[in-house]
Amino acid sequence: MKKRFGKNDVIFISFLILFCVGVCVAVYKGGAVEGSNISITIDGAEYGTYSLLEEQIITIEQEGHINIIEIKDGEAFMKEASCPDQLCVDQNEISFDKESIICLPNKVVITVTSDMESDLDGIVR
Amino acid sequence: MKKKTAYLGVMLALALICSYVEVLIPFSIGIPGIKLGLANIVIVFALYSLGTKEAYILSIARVLISGFMFGNVMAIAYSFAGGMLSLTVMYLLKKTDLLCPLSISIAGGIAHNIGQIIIATFLVSNYYVLYYVPVLMVAGFITGTLIGIVAQEVFLRVGHLLRVR
Known part of the structure; x- marks a missing residue:
């Protein structure tokens, strides 16, 4: 041995x-699982769901704040934002399930969601 | 045979003590589900000093008893899958007679966590488990290395005392 x-x-x-x-x-x-949609929430409230497959530009206006989200080549990114720190604009494009871009000053959250969602959120022991 | 039975009892007790010590001192690095697996030192040691059949008996007994004492049914299921897969991998690698106990233990550590992932995919049925695979594999590598170092050194030093074959 x-x-x-x-x-x-x-x-x-x-x-x-x-x-x-x-x-x-x-x-x-x-x-990594490619997401198929992005869901946008503003201050916790659901704003809308958009397909990542369609190329589009989503403009969100709220009380003088503007966020422009662009979807291109199956990826979403913040094109423009009126927030002072511009951190959301600097973030990379998102396309994988559960990835997100958050614009804290304007309270805008973009999250990638997937149709392949399991019916279980978790397991409690 | 009597002697072997006695050694098996001693080693089972040792393995259980190791499990107990591990419960007392949580080896926590912030990632759930990762632990050192001190009891595996005894299993690897038994595989080398007592033999394959004995290592299997020891592993099954340890999983059941420590599961009932410190864990729950889920813990038993996870440990059982991990323990059996890891022991089988280690046995097959040991049979090739090419590797030292340390390398075999590393492979065993990885196999242990892969076994647990297999059970987890059945129980959780959620593809997010997939993201956990690399973490657990690296963890298995590290714990396997630590376990392997200890088991190998112990075996090289006192293994000949236990030779009953």
């Missing part, structure tokens, strides 16, 4: 590490 660390072990462990990294990449990049 082999007792100490040897060449085989180095090969085997490298293989395992590669396997782990491979799975990580596969799940977080390829395996």
Whole structure:
């Protein structure tokens, strides 16, 4: 029986590490579930749901605040916003399920939702 | 055989103590469901010093008893799936006679968590479980390494004392 660390072990462990990294990449990049819609809420209230498949520009106006959301190539992003910090405009485009862009000053939240939603939200033990 | 039975009893007690210690000192890094699995040191050690059949008996007994003492039915289901898959993987790798206990333990650690994910997908039936796979695999790698180091060193030092075959 082999007792100490040897060449085989180095090969085997490298293989395992590669396997782990491979799975990580596969799940977080390829395996991530593409969302199909975005849902917009303003101050917690539902504003509307828009398909990510249609290219469109959504303008939200509320009490002098303006947010312009653009959907392009299946991704949504904040094109323009009247908020002072512009953090929402700087955020990357979203397309995967549960990703979101939040404009805190204007209280606008955009979340990607998916039709493949499971009927279980969680499990309580 | 009598001697073996006695050793099995001692090791089962050790494994249960390890489970108990783990409950007392939560090895928490903020991710639910990840723990060190100290009892697996005993399982890996038994696999090498006592034999495959004995390791299986030990693993099943440990899962059942510690599940009833510290956990619940769900915990038993998860531990059982993880324990069996990990032990089977370790047994098959050990049979090739190419690897040292440390590498086998790492593979066992990953297999343990994969077994739990398989059960989780059945129980939760939610594809979000998928996102947990990389986290659990990395965790299995790390805990497998730690368990493997301890089990290997213990075996190299006192394993010959337990040779009953």
